[in-house]
Amino acid sequence: MRVPVRWLADYVSHPWTTEELGHRLTMSGLKIEAIERPSELWGDVLIGEVAQLEPHPTSKKPLHIAHVHYGDGMVTVVTGAQNLYVGAKAPIVVEGGTIPFGPNGEPLKIEPRPMAGYTSHGMLCSSRELGLGDDHSGILILPEDAPLGQPLASFLGEDVLDIETVSNRPDTLSMIGVAREVAALVPSEVRLPDLRRLANNVERLDKESIGVEIADPDLCPRYSALRVDGVVAVQSPNWLVQRLESAGMRPINLLVDLTNYVMHEYGQPMHAFDASQLRGGKIVVRRAHEGEALRTLDGVDRSLPPEALVIADGDRAVALAGVMGGENSEISSETS
Incomplete structure (x- = not known):
């Protein structure tokens, strides 16, 4: 069971660091198999914004030429992603930086790369290349309020507890179940979602x-x-x-x-x-x-x-x- 720590905070408050939280849960009977921090690998990943986007004029493949502003300047990126648009904010690694997970799962240093007559000087990242999931069907589009030019880790980084689930603890197969365990350790109250606010937005038909x-x-x-x-x-x-x-x-x-x-x-x-x-x-x-x-x-x-x-x-x-x-x-x- 993967428990994102920020998501867990929606349901319960506690005073501990992620390491101490994991230790206390382990001592209470839950086994924390790992604490994952994908953002630790994002040292070269910045938040960029697509300033210009145009189809590649000669490529037979569906490539685009994107001009991406990353705070300290502008970089040209040749990409096959089809979900980009002008104004989109996305993670970018510029020339000289390193992508956490390249095509073979290993870190990939970004170097100038000629592509059908144009040179790409950076790389826009998918979720898989950042270690956030398996999706690489398109670039990870960030919220509009993502701060341009800032390190991605300052905006998106999140610790994740990987909890071993056993047959006698089905309650640990949910965020709320783990929140109840944390609340018992603090002690504190669990904040359940307030479903009453949805009542006015649903029309029940007879x-x-x-x-x-x-x-x-x-x-x-x-x-x-x-x-x-x-x-x-x-x-x-x-x-x-x-x-x-x-x-x-x-x-x-x-x-x-x-x-x-x-x-x-x-x-x-x-x-x-x-x-x-x-x-x-x-x-x-x-x-x-x-x-x-x-x-x-x-x-x-x-x-x-x-x-x-x-x-x-x-x-x-x-x-x-x-x-x-x-x-x-x-x-x-x-x-x-």
Whole structure:
């Protein structure tokens, strides 16, 4: 269980350094396997801002030429990232500096690099290159208030506790569960999220939500579902992206990210289905049928043994219960 320390502070206050917090939790019965500080490797990483952006005029690949202001000057960067825009703030390492994690996972010194007739004098960083997660599909876009030219570590650095989870301590599989442990050590009170403020933003409709049938209650005695209409699968805000990445999860879109956020916060397994893809308009919790298969969200085709518990619609399996959802019902840009 990865516990970002700043996120933990939302729920409980304590007077200790990260090292002392880790020691006290270990002495209370939780084993802290590691304290991770990705920002310790960011000595050469600055906060830059894209001042100009134009397509590479001759490259056959989808490259862009970005002119990036980094406080002390301007640097030209040739990049294949497709999520940049003028005004975007992003981590940058200029010529002579070192990227914490290069293509092979090792530190990479930035040197002038000719690319299709233009020379790149720096590198804009993805989350993976900073050690914040596995995502390298685009540059890590920072919030608008990120201070231009300042070290990234002064703005984004966060300690993470890596806690070993054991079968008799399921409470440590959530941020709030760990916060309760810390509160008992201080002692202090746990601050739970105030859900009352959401009441005025949700309109409850007097109509059927979605049916749930539990065919095998010996494996799953209770399953709840809620239909939510009028949603858009947009990109999550930066604060949410950063928290998920610090917790070791890959951001997808706002709808998926919210379920993962709440799951990590409360320890309640959650999954978002596209209701339009659920055949029969219902969810059935059952054992897998003989010879049944499911392509999960990681693109792997899985043969399901008869003892496996699946979440199904009226016709087919749509998720492997408690493990991973299926591609046949995943949230997409068309989900509403």
